[in-house]
Amino acid sequence: MTNSNERKSELRLIAISLVLMLGFIVGGWFGASALTARTMRSLAAAQDTATPQAAADVMAQHASVQHDTTQAAAPSGQAIPVRQGGPAADVSLVPDVSFTLRTEVGHAGLSYVGVGGTIDGQVNPTLQVAEGAVVQITLINGDGALHDIVFPEFGATTGQFSGKDSSNTTVFRANQAGEFAYFCSVPGHRQAGMEGKLIVGSAAAGPEATGADIVADPANLPPSVGARGPQDVRLDLETVELKGQLADGTTYNYWTFNSQVPGPMLRVRVGDTVEVHLSNKADSKMIHSVDFHAVTGPGGGATVTQVPPGEERSFTFKALSPGLYVYHCATPMVAAHISNGMYGLILVEPEGGLPPVDREFYVMQGELYTQQAYGQHGDLGFNVDKLLAEQAEYVTFNGAVGALTTQKPLHAKVGETVRIFFGVGGPNYTSSFHVIGEIFDRVYNQASLTAEPLTDVQTTVVPAGGATMVEFKLDVPGRYVLVDHALSRMERGLVGFLIVDGPDNPEVFSSPHEPSPNSGH
Numbered sequence: 001m002t003n004s005n006e007r008k009s010e011l012r013l014i015a016i017s018l019v020l021m022l023g024f025i026v027g028g029w030f031g032a033s034a035l036t037a038r039t040m041r042s043l044a045a046a047q048d049t050a051t052p053q054a055a056a057d058v059m060a061q062h063a064s065v066q067h068d069t070t071q072a073a074a075p076s077g078q079a080i081p082v083r084q085g086g087p088a089a090d091v092s093l094v095p096d097v098s099f100t101l102r103t104e105v106g107h108a109g110l111s112y113v114g115v116g117g118t119i120d121g122q123v124n125p126t127l128q129v130a131e132g133a134v135v136q137i138t139l140i141n142g143d144g145a146l147h148d149i150v151f152p153e154f155g156a157t158t159g160q161f162s163g164k165d166s167s168n169t170t171v172f173r174a175n176q177a178g179e180f181a182y183f184c185s186v187p188g189h190r191q192a193g194m195e196g197k198l199i200v201g202s203a204a205a206g207p208e209a210t211g212a213d214i215v216a217d218p219a220n221l222p223p224s225v226g227a228r229g230p231q232d233v234r235l236d237l238e239t240v241e242l243k244g245q246l247a248d249g250t251t252y253n254y255w256t257f258n259s260q261v262p263g264p265m266l267r268v269r270v271g272d273t274v275e276v277h278l279s280n281k282a283d284s285k286m287i288h289s290v291d292f293h294a295v296t297g298p299g300g301g302a303t304v305t306q307v308p309p310g311e312e313r314s315f316t317f318k319a320l321s322p323g324l325y326v327y328h329c330a331t332p333m334v335a336a337h338i339s340n341g342m343y344g345l346i347l348v349e350p351e352g353g354l355p356p357v358d359r360e361f362y363v364m365q366g367e368l369y370t371q372q373a374y375g376q377h378g379d380l381g382f383n384v385d386k387l388l389a390e391q392a393e394y395v396t397f398n399g400a401v402g403a404l405t406t407q408k409p410l411h412a413k414v415g416e417t418v419r420i421f422f423g424v425g426g427p428n429y430t431s432s433f434h435v436i437g438e439i440f441d442r443v444y445n446q447a448s449l450t451a452e453p454l455t456d457v458q459t460t461v462v463p464a465g466g467a468t469m470v471e472f473k474l475d476v477p478g479r480y481v482l483v484d485h486a487l488s489r490m491e492r493g494l495v496g497f498l499i500v501d502g503p504d505n506p507e508v509f510s511s512p513h514e515p516s517p518n519s520g521h
């Protein structure tokens, strides 16, 4: 902070102290308390009516008063509570866009510095968001002094806090287009340089990162094998590295089988002799391979399929045991290859095939360990430290945020029976697989198709590198939600929808209340 700014802020403090002390002498304790209450009320009122200047004025005043009571020890001895950075009204479960800023004291004064994503390293970065977006701002205190970040027009603030490396978050909906200032409301800090611009609007979106659609369609499965006898079967897989769409405005360099995550679902019969051909696309940078958990033999095939770019390897195996099995790349660092998208399922049907159902779906869970924090826009990189610490930034169904919600949700009708082939590519997390609003009629525990299935199960455990087969009948229309019931992962992208259309079934479910909006009705 410059000297002149310090002097300015000191003068401001003294002036406000005098006003407060005078108020206390004249009005006593109750007078001072009323001033506090008035400040808080007017702050709330200004935010409710969303008058930008009023909100800014009151917030600045509020911040000044807060600073005064702690620094100059107002007679009441009571600090006015800082409005903490909880979510403003009208926000969704998951933010549309996230930014992280760190406070910094430098030669040029005070500033915010962007952390990660498109704003990484920028001083007082201009934050660009679409109109209507739910914006999450995380402020890291980089220097230990008292700071905050406020977006007065949107009633958003982290609240003032100190302590090096502590952080606080605020969330708001960017519900008006235009250019707005963000700044630190601690007296003098804005003038010392802690100020930047928020641009809201479609014109402000800037170049968004775009990549290929890598999401495997959950309804795209091979037909059932049925009652046929054992055969010779050839399976071809191609490993492809490509920039794919991870989330809106966010891309990632996926490694895949057949340019999709998960890789294609494969379907054979017990007793089949399976000839696997694995080719590695010529423009790949890495060697890739495949390890089928359905294979009895060295490395599940990985020992003979370490394929350099532009080449092909093959092997043949006999499908000895029915079941639903994971396959994955097994080239070092194996965890990195799997995380980057190299996993899929192969079903070995039992003799006579599986019982018929109306619909089958293919869903796999996986983790991404990106350099940048969850929610950042731009092209994200891989972070090996996070992988080794098993601290994923993204956890997804079928490879991307929104893969099975906005992009390719599961669809079915009331009265139908559905079967979900569910696997965990991982590489690390065990899934507590659950469908909100449904009960699994049958769970083929650990994907064993020779043991009797469990019946009437709420949540089933699926280990990394494991799978399950679940079946249930749909009795009531609505939007059912696929989750890992370790629900923190929902905040990192792990959610899918099963949309069930059809007539209401009041005998099974009814209510005098309207369903909440966006619940699928």
Ligand SMILES: [Cu+2]
Residues within 6 Å of the ligand: 255, 286, 287, 288, 289, 329, 330, 331, 337, 342
């Ligand atoms: Cu690989």
